[in-house]
Amino acid sequence: MASPTSGIVDIHTHMYPPSYVEIMEKRTTIPIVRKFPQASDPRLILLEEEVKSLEDALKDPQAKVPGRPLTTHYSSVQQKIHFMDTHGIRKSVVSLANPWLDFLDASESPAIAKKINDEFSDLCGQYPRRLFFFAALPLTASLEDILSSVEHVRGLKYCRGVILGTSGLGKGLDDPRLLPVYKALAEAKLPIFLHPHYGLPSEVWGDRAGEYGHVLPLALGFPMETTIAVTRMFLSGVFDEVRELQIILAHSGGTLPFLAGRIESCVVHDGQLLREGKLAKSRRTVWDVLKEQIYLDAVVYSPTSLKLAAESSGADRVMFGTDHPFFPPLETDEQGEWESVTWNTAAIRKATEGKSAETEAILGGNATRVLRLDEE
Template structure:
């Protein structure tokens, strides 16, 4: 088994104990609800729609079990799935909801806890840190600078709201500048989805399917497109963005987005150094996709992996699991179907070298991971 290539999971979430205590201290979304039924798991209420008073407390949101909080459970999951190393990140909604003065304190505490967890599992765990986005830009930059002192920190995870006006907000510029300078990878991840009325009067019959399968990737796509259109990559050409769920829908819609931009008279035409005329941001969508963007391979289909690889290149797609979400519904299952689907999608879409790159080598190279060679095969 020593010759089996390493598998690195770059999309895997944790709720460290400091974050759980934060959620436990709250009574509005997001918060942790203790059902009155004896022996019932606490419920995680992270979306306003989870906080449905028409449901019994034991049916609201989702149960939070040890897979969310106990790193031992994640390590067991990694071993079960032959995952060599994981880059863990706080799950949504991160610290978006905090009062401005509280952000920095909590980011500090959570990032230190992640660092300490990783340092106890050398060669197996690294982290994407969390930013106090409700705080002032200078507080946020302070935390970005501090992350350099955390040896296992390899990037930051963030949602789509930025400082509350989205990722095309010019007030984010000092933050993009600090992230670019620090060379930290920005893991862009959805949380807010789309407004519930879009799902119609029968939405509750479909439970979480529409918000998770459509709302999440659409939110991500809109956030990135706004970011590109506002010229963030023109101003910060070295910014590195890893986009969740294979970019939401970006690989499929990139052609349409670009065509709409090139047919929009409202955008002035400009000419590049090769004399090519175009409209929209100076750095074209194709240039951004092949220079600034990495995509995870959490797309659950061969078609999705192929589209992702075509748009950003084989060396820019990275395996992930989305653990602890999407566990098997069948209690006895040893391997998770959600993980196997993504693994098989990669190996069917790619030849051996491509699979090796996406499953592990790309992440090792991009993030500079020094994995334990004896554990190469898990």
């Protein structure tokens, strides 16, 4: 077992606290938790691509079980600490997993947000200096309620930012109605942790998608969703309008580091943008925003990709993450080491070989500095 004092910080690690699991148990559509006679653990069904297998399993007890097993890794804080100790992780910034509060009615989301954020705060309080959290916002509620929620979470001792999906108030993150929320978050010094959930429309995966398991929606749909969301933010001018806004992108920014050059080229070759006066010499490029307002997690599983992330944003802006409890080992004991974690630590060490200050920074130093994890 690795030492829990090695200074590794995990900023991409999720939980569904018990009250959120209870909500999912009562639901009839995704996100849903259901028991099936053909499986010992209850199943957690989250993604649009899993709906067909949910329907099949409800009709036929011989059918393949849908979703993933809802093990203690999803909802037990003791299990989180065990996982951290097993992988030498000293501190974690835990967040509610997708789809957060996106599916709740406006009449209930503010109260549920408060309850869940308080629950996260209490869980962190059980392990001071080891656990912090990104809060969830009730984005289906009124602007007034969302801003009250920001006020509430900024007062919670262990809160270090908010986790946000890409839907915003229903029209994406370039929606001007979100500007007051971005301004409130910037003013409260709460970074956004931007995380995908919706992927791409199922049709793009083709007729044979069922043969390929979760690979297409998770390996490609998730990162493209993030890339599109943050590019829309960039094009709409959000980053110029709210210069203090800080955003951490899941999965190393999706494909943003790889596509930033192409985005820039498309911008400067667009006649409409030129006519509208949006191509002034003084404009900030995607590269500027990547280096000034964007942080990237290191959940990318490859030294080649990690080098690109670190070069795009700066090695001082990339932060280790695990995506726990997703991607457990399939053939070894879940209480032992997870390959989905060791791939990422190995990628960081390889990508920063010979530059130990960068290795330490990405594994924990950056998160500690940016998210104030040495303060209690």
